[in-house]
Amino acid sequence: MSDPQLVLADRVRAALAAAFGPSFADTDPVIRPSQFADLQANVAMSLVKPLTQERGEKQNPRGIAEEIVARLDVDGLVSKVEISGPGFINLTLSDEWIAGRAQDALADDRLGVPPAEHPQKVIVEYSSPNVAKEMHVGHLRTTIVGDAIARIGEFLGENVVRDNHVGDWGTPFGMLIEQLLDVGVDAAERNDSSVSDLTAFYQAARQKFDSDPGFAERSRTRVVKLQAGDPETMRLWQILVDVSKRYFNHVYARLGVTLTDDDIKGESFYNDLLAPTAQELTDKGIAEISDGALVVFPPGFKGREGDPLPVIVRKSDGGYNYSTTDLATIRYRSDTEHADRVIYVVGAPQSLHFQMAFAVARMAGWVNDGMVLEHAEIGNVLGTDGKILRTRAGGTVKLAELLDEAVERAGAEFDKLNHDGSFDAAEREAIVEAVGIGAVKYADLSVARDSEYIFDFDRMISFKGNTGPYLQYAATRIRSIFRKAGVSPDDAHGPITVREPAERALALHLLGFGAAVKSAFETAEPHRLATYLFELASAYTAFYENCPVLKAPDDETRQSRLALCALTLRTLVTGLGLLGVPTPERM
């Protein structure tokens, strides 16, 4: 184990048990970063009450801290222990220990991050675009954040199931199928723009539906056929789904998103489960008829006037809706998939929908003991004017055009760099694509996912500050040191020693990688990992400015510093990889 916080927590707990008895072995030692040392243990203050009670005599926190320190075995781990203030225990890690753990991480494929001892089955639901509709920047963000969460969970050894809950069912498909028949099925097969331009296709259908009563009538009949599973209608529906899948996969490939067709479990997948789901709610006496509809009133949800808010399970016309599908989905994920945790990476505006669906599922007993359902809320994406992102002409922004622009701008910035070599056109194109796409992805990942976020090319494509290009560049600069040294980073074995403060700070920060990855997954907040990587790059910059590597005073120091460079490089590349951000070899 190389995470200083965890190691120290273990040692302090052992001291607590030795000083106060085995019942204190599980007490939280409250280890925190400290201004005066590397870490401090603040547990003494919280023990005043229980110990006073147990001993029948007023205890003071400083005395408790002294008792803990007397039993604290930190030989070889901590070089200085100091009690300060009311009873803080300040702990300074020994330089040798830090260097030793950095050395361990260097020799470990997993960079010192142990795989989960008890892997959980975690369904990460993300992306979830709608069939026959273009993806918008909101889908872009849920896709990027969800993919990072899935990658991080997998790295930690969790049993991750990716789930793309595409919107591929419902009443609009009546008019969409009729529109498909009007433009001709062969147009879809040819990938003709009359179908593959999804926005135009959808709008054309909508317009006809509103203006042509005959078309509207055909559409309604078609919905009934679709719901009845009529084979010819299903065939046409499948064609539309396939056109959209092709488009989604194109976007995923360009973004380097790991979703495949096998991860799709769209709304249609749950169609046969809707009626049994409604039936079970009725049988259990949870659902009731209100104005002809079947509804559930989960306790605690009130409308503006204080009136109880319903979840509509079956509309008065007999149709099911979005909520019913989500209830059937929860039921399936617990009964059939036996998930331990489900992370819904979906826009924040759907928060109430999920809270209510989760509440109904709990009432129905569909949330197994220990099963966690969580909505990982994604904030809206705004333009630089603070309003929902639009084109200059006021239209919705097309994803492909947005990415093209990012790559084009990345190219302009890239050409301004002081390069470490010359690039032919193909190399330049590959790098610029990685920088442009990486910039967009990192921008989504570096801010708290639930905050609104301003889509600003100038900021995200800058090579300065907490940006993707800055981190990519930091990694390639380390690679260029190895090229100059004429050695491969894989051959930098140290041994690592830490003498200079900047060496020590860098090595210590490197030891925090596992903790950053874990907390990103536990909270489903990839920005915690992004923040860690940005701080790592900053610690590296301070090291690089203060501690010459190639011109180190002696060979031992040079080997140690090269090893620190190698470990930093691998940590950056691995960390960026977990965020789904590629690192070019050279820039």
Ligand code: ARG
């Ligand atoms: N298709 C929906 C949309 O584009 C998102 C689906 C979210 N997931 C869910 N289980 N309801 O808004």
